[in-house]
Amino acid sequence: MKRIITLIIAMTAVTTAFCREIRGLVVGENGTPLDYVNVVLYHDSIYVTGTVTDTAGAFSLNTYIQGKLTAKISFVGYETYTSSIPNSGNLGTIKLVPTTVTLREVVVSVTRPSTTMKGNALVTDIDGTSLAIAGTANDVLARIPMVVDNGGTLEVFGKGTPEIYINGRKVNDRQELAQLNSQDMKNVSVITNPGAAYAANVKSVILIRTKPPKGDGFSGTIRIDNGFQHYFRTGNSIDVKYRTRGLELFANYGWWYGDNRDNRSNEMTTTTSIGTYNQAFQTIGKQFYNDMTGKIGFSYMFNDRHSIGAYYQNSWNRHHSTGTIPSEVWQNGILIDCYDSDVNNRSTALPRHYVNLYYNGQAGKLSIDFNADYLWYKSRELSLSDELSEMGEDRTVNTLSINHNRMFAEKLVVSHPLWHGRLQAGEEYTCTRTTNIFTANITEVPDADNRVDESNIAAFVEIAQQLGRFNIGVGLRYEHVEFNYYEMGQLRDGQSKTYDNLFPSLNVATKIGQVRMGLNYSGKTVRPGYGQLDGAVSYINRLTFETGNPYLKPTKMQTLEYVAQWSQFFAQLSYTYFKDGVYHTTEPYGPDGEATIIRTANLDRRHYFQAFAGGQFNVGIWQPRVNIGVMKQWLTLPVNGKPMKMNTPGFLFQWQNAVHLPLDIWLNVDAQLMTTQWDNNMKLSNTPWYVNAKIYKGFVNNTLSVTLEAKDMFNSSQNDAIMYNDAVHIVQKNFSPGRSVMLTLQYRFNTTRDRYRGTGAGNSEKSRF
Template structure:
């Protein structure tokens, strides 16, 4: 009997595979008697503990509004509730177990903010559409409903859901990111708490121009992922990643967005843009145009203490302004042959013209006694023209192989004439003219291949970047003279990442190899002692699991941080007769080791990271040439620095009020040479955020956000505390086609952070007195809104950031 049953089941399996290819057995093609027979045979096999079960187990999970739920944990259980296998739902809410072994009897589904659900597995294996209900938490007499967006863990990423939440009404991607946990800043100037500036992706394509964030409507965003310890797939100098995913595309025809923003911050400025798109079938043509213009104010006070044979103390008060005019344009196309093949390209260009002026008064003390009074006037013109950038990509699948190829080219020229006039009460006057011209060029390509492997997959690929940065500096200052330098760098990298599931654990292992050839030239001559070749391996490891309703993830990465080209530039700039500033072509890359632990439970999440840096790059000062009275501010490698950071957050919903609370702390261990001894810079920096979204009548959204950051040490700086209070009103009309946003940022003008730069010979106290109180009115009109189909990820973006 056993042999006969096995034979019959084998025949059913063959017929199922033949009939479905990739789909599960469709019981509609059988009569009720045949379906009952199949179920009986399967039950008999389970009773005899056979492992020849051939059915796939599939289903789709939705929320109370029938919207797909991704990242839901799905677990197969035996009759005695023993764990067999687990997975998570995809972006469409679907899950699939291919012919699982072990005779699963039950399936259990769980997700943060939703009630856990356990179900019997039907004989067919098809569970259909499964709805999860929101879970409420009772606090005294107040019911707090856990509502999306909820920050959950997906592998090594913190995921904030935007679709179906109040963040849909935020305005643009810029406004969404200000509300994402661990992300600080605004208007494209973002950083991840304790990790610096991130690489930002939209639908897998790396953002080359941060103005794209203001072009993306918040209503089109599905979720945002923040990766604070990125693996081998990313450049070894990338310390954090933000990935934005938008909703599925829809509709053909002509569409566009017009956006006008007026900003008042002592002076007026405007940001205007127009984005157009035409789609028919698989073809999409697009063009983006924009203008930024207006005037910016800057005011500061600097106290500079210089230790040499004489103790010089310079007390400088400076006021300045900058007028900018920037135009940019971008045009391109993409073509989707089908869901498996897509090509595209774009070209962008533009120019920036900036004119700056500043006036200042400097009082100079020598050994505490009055020495001189200086009146200063300076102006400069910073012109970047042109700004060529082009991208070409192919994205597709051949069989089970996924292919992603990108090529980027960038070329820029910057011209910066400067004029400085110093009038002295007791010394000779100083009149300095200088002209700096820099050129940057980059060619990069990247190929990523993916393939299903075991109970997971493998990604591997290569990346090549060739870049050049040249700088010419001419001045009539006899103290420093002219300079001509060039940096050539070629980086060849290969990487592999493997992800596998072992029971309740998901394991990821990655390895990246980079070969870097760095050449430094002065006046056309290669400097052998400053030119280097690096060969490095960068491993990464991640492990994630779920214990009951607690998501856990642990990761390790080895990274590097190469100095920017400005830091490597040996050109010396004139600041004043006592102080010069320049780069250091002898800089070595930083090496970093990071270990991170993340956890999430219901509407709470937390993260803790330890980082060890070898050869960190920080500001320092040296005597200039043989003149001990004149100091050069430059960059240098320090021996080491250790950092520990922690971040916890929670979010709730109480009626029309949706509050979020975040708390973070950063602490470093660093000791430097200072004055005649050693100084420890170990004071921690704390962060508190209280963000509130309130749904007012007439579908108006009010946001009130508060932040406080304590004083403490960051590298060899001592920073003061700062805070802000922002308020925003948002109202959409005509089915979200037209929106009006009114904002007041830093209402009490407390966001400036004063900083003290601590070096062996020079201590610089900088007090930022710029008025940061800002009022903004934004009008946006969108017609036939649709998601960008362009799938290019870009290559060499981190290299472009170094320029």
């Protein structure tokens, strides 16, 4: 390692001493920085080197040639800019002009597609499009290509829940997205195969960039959401900032209050040595929620090369669920019991302390980004169930679960120009502890006292080079993980593990004619979440239990991906090989095996393919988007003693429409359809679809706006899930959440972008909590 560091330092010194640096800043017609602009150097019409601008619109190249050089700067939708290089090498600020062609009295403007491929990301512009008035960041992301709204949960198609960043800072509380206004967003990048700079378990990343800051003084946004989804619900947020010179003070507060409906039915078949048990039960209830979050912090820019900042955030969550569960139990076709359960659950998560501090700076050509995070919170869940049996004994079941979680993390990333590109290196350290104390008043569910201590030391390096038409990036990440599992205060050697892994990544991007394309590879691992590792047995009802598995192994993944973009069309193909994937399995439980326990386990292997394609169009006042996706796995598991293929592909169809009506009114109508598909041993057998509609009107230059929105207008988004296992077969039908209507009022004054540049540390570990 010392030799490698010495070699890197020597290479950097040689580059600095003999290379000539060419630099500049590229902006658009309104002064907004343009990223991923092509910058190419020529010497007497001979290609020398090239690069693209970064997220701030800046570029820097190094060359050994000291003679006369010419720079050619080009970007889709803008006129090409050509300039000779001054002796200083500094081209200053370069303003590109949009391409226009004048024909008599008609002006035809060329507008670049709002979704383009840049490196290994699909980037969608928000500023200046219909997405700018979508509402919040949640509303915007639901309409971004490759992002799917799965029953209120945002997922990247085929990649699950993504990590989300706002201006480089990790979003740890998704309610923060509800406080970011769409009018403040510049663009959104979706990365479906992240490289070595991200933790080995991160399968997808969404990067949100907001518009440049404007002005000093006070600014803020007040937003009020009120509506119905079977029950009344409300969401209220306020975001204020004060800015003077390099100092910015900020604070925000959000409050969400209301009820959710819980309506689902289950049918369960359990095959045992003494016969077949059939169980049917329905859950009818509702959940009351009362959630608050607040943040206060500052950032200070000494100059354009150095800034620091810190913030403190606290969250407060109280949930209360009530309902009834009528059930029937049959043995070999004979009814053996009927019972009703009155359920009363209370859960609290308070307080939740979260602190972040950062330094962002530049020393010469060396860029430095440092973050430190501390997270601590406690959650408590009390469950009461009164079971009234017609043929057996009545009983009352009480369970209590108390969890403590804490995490410290720090991350340092440095980067420096190297030859025709850039070298980036960094380290990340994460230390976590999570404890769970579980008690129950019945013998079928044993008490538990578990603790997990985990430390992760990671180092990574990425080298990006522009070689002719090709932009090549190579990365390598090393992680050393120590996982210690304690039960009743005693270390369990069998469940405790140490991992040492290397994770490579490679991406190659180029442009052939008008087609941009890229090929990406990555090796990753996903360590189980703490809930999946928890060996405590949870009580659902007298015939259904649930538990984790402390012996779970991490999942290893090898992913190969191809992405292409031409004009307003894009496409993606991806193949992933999973080793030791985590899934849910079921087994007979109890003295006679009449009950069922659901537990986590490792699959041996699984092959997975996905494809996604889409296009966007402009037809007068109508702006439609059409996307289609397909997912298919190759997996065979035993069911009722016979092998069963779980390979049926699933299809996704999205049709999104924005119509610009008179009086500057916007109408959005979006539809989505998902066909039957497999996810491990779970078959989503229904065909859920929905239609959402929204109408928006702004007043006083959009400082005041009114939005009326209806979701799932035909109440058709419910889906059925079937879990297939060797001895147990479960069918679940969900009838929630259903249609809703929401009225939003928003007032903005002197709105500016947050200058906070913290990116966070230990981001993947936070999601495991």
